[in-house]
Amino acid sequence: MQQIINISFRNLVRQKRRNILLGVAIAFGALVLVLANAFSHGISKVLFEQIVKYTNGHVAISYIRNGNLMNQIFHDDVLIRDAIKKVSPADARVEEAVGFFGRAIGNGIADNVILVGVDMDSKLTEKEMKEFQANFKILDGSIEGLKDSAVVGYPVVLAKQKADYLKLKIGDVMRVRFTGVRNQTTSVQLTVVGIFKPSNVFMSSPIFLNIRHVRALAGYGPHDVATLQVNMGKPQLYAKKVANDIHAQLKPGLALMQGKGECANFTTDMLTLGFRTDSASISVLRKNLQLSSGDSASAFVYNGVILSHSLALQSNWKKGDTIRFSWSGKYDTAGNYARFVVSAVADSASPLPQKSLLVNERDFYRAYYNPLPSIPEASWNQNIPDTLNPLYKALAPQYLLMKRCATTDEYTKIYKEMGRSKYKGIMVSVQSMYETASAILNVEFAINLITIAAGLILFCIILIGVVNTLRMTIRERTREIGTMRAIGMQKKDVLSMFLLETGFLALFASVIGSIMAFAVMYGLSSITIDAGDNPMGMLLVEGHLYFAPTLEATISYVLLIIGITVFTAFFPSRRAAAMIVSDALRHVE
């Protein structure tokens, strides 16, 4: 075999000019494939790491309250943070994402803005600091100014384009109106302390405030939390698993409020629960609850309130009575109170917990989250319907956990469902960026497919050259083949000789092509591009094209090229091997 390899290699070198020309064509094909793959992978990486990571995080735990997409609030930060802590890798970083749409008035001109909170208190690693500085290339003032408490209103940092449009400079005061997390219209004065050059188009429209200030302005309480983003090393390996694990940790139970009820000079300890008012839940309630007073039409509706038989018996409260229900909070011990007008009384056969009031979900959640009640004492857990009880599904949960999704389309569908849902409580969604932004992976896949298709067309043209060259070579070497066969070379050795010769050519050419591709990448990424406001600028990293070649992809392309070339060479080589020795020896050009 060694001898065949030597002969093949010698033949390759023997016809230098022809093989070099053919090699250049193959090398060019390899260059195009490797370069295009590195570029598409680079785009995907930039979109994920520069855009999706900042807008979504590797894993995002987001919420919608009362079907309002702008109500990004959960009232128990400890619960969510504990779930994240239990399952995230040690290097995971949890960040809160707070943002609100608003209307800003600068010096005589108004514009729409997004108020975004920046965490000024967390310690950053060297890498994170570098990323932070790359995103905020300060032109005037400083980002540290966001900690300044001596300014008018609150300090703000904004992009140069936005500052120019609103005719603002350092020290100027702008006014912003926005609707906070509790749907209240808020107006605030902001002093410009920094102006920066945005690193991409997404950085030019938000205005950045200290997250502590945005939280306070938007109406978040100390234990309220906005969307939490979990970022980690090697997200491609861990993000989906972490999202699955956090999702598994969150197990919403029934929403229960233990408190005191007062009405008609009678005060008692009692339990308040909520009931869902969608048609399926109402039908469950109708089937399982019988009323001793009041009718279904006024009880099982969006504003119904049903008193349990035991509580009605003890208190003498009846239909039409207004119960003042007060409770203490889980975190806010001062608590609050709400008034509920009884629309019906359940009979003794109805499986309602002892001394309880069942309130429609609209009025129930208004109370339940304001503030979140303390956990009921164990004694109240008796008679609470368990998950096997048919009534369970019709009762209001602490929150609704949305199912995990696999693609951007599924995520969009879930998000729309959350918006359209009649559920009045908080819906929680846990997704990783590989699901919410799977469309980016699809784009990368599509670019790769286009590249491979274009590369294969190119190779078809090159391979016609390979076949043609080989046919010429075989024709020129016919007598040589005859001589070698006459002195004992077998048919399969002739076949191997030609295949090895083509294989060597493809190997050297594709390796050289790949090296050239790396050189071109280096050259192209050294050029500084000023994209200005062009949205395509988001594909640049610090003004440079970004390529992300992978060893696996490069090796695969080299093997693919060798495979195709050898396969193409097989048929003319087989013909050469099958020649009759005497005919070959008699061959005259």
Add this chain to the structure above:
Amino acid sequence: MKEFILGCLIFAGVSASAGVVDSLLVEVEKKTEITSDAQATVSLTQQKTGQGAKTTEMVWYRRDSDDAFMIVMTAPESEKGNGYLRMGENFWMYRKNTRTFQHINRDENIGGSDAQADDFEKRKLTELYQPVLDKDGKENLSEEMLGNIAVYRFEIKAKVNDVDYPKKIFWIRKDNSLVLKEQSFALSGSLMQTAYYLKYTLVDKGYAPAKMMFIDEFEKGNKTIVEISGISTKALDDKLFTKAYLENLSK
């Protein structure tokens, strides 16, 4: 007689300031409460700085038994035939061009205006607001002249979190308890909106505002004028409050 009793209450309130504002709020609600089916034509003229004026017209139907309502857009041409239907907790938007009904979110805008689906939820002023008390525990209530009309001026603050504005000031007529002016404030204390109730019309035993002007105090130059005409309180046919009826209207 009612006005006399209210006057006495308020007189006592100004001096003793105990629950007078609450009773005024109740009176305001009573005066303008609709307790029957209703139909009206609503014209909404929005003027925004640098954008000129945009007028939207619609016919509004309300059923008293379940507080259902339907809105059918009649102008501008681009909106004509579109509509909204709310029954119980369901709120649909009908698009004439596609002949489709879409379940709309509670935070979605109606007919390109600033009104949201959520705004149509009926909640009483007295459930949402309470009087502002000064350091001595007295209500912020005074008697003033608004132009040449004698009014009561009082301040109220939100007692729940989910209201648009946490503080409001009302000017109501002394003689008939109708609101003439209303100012809405942000939590920071900034004046955000002033509403003027320019005209009322008598409907059955109560009143309905016939012309209102909402001035955006944050972005000067923006204002919305709402005119309500052709108010009728005749009983409405149940078939009106159906998807089929809304769809047929635009055929």
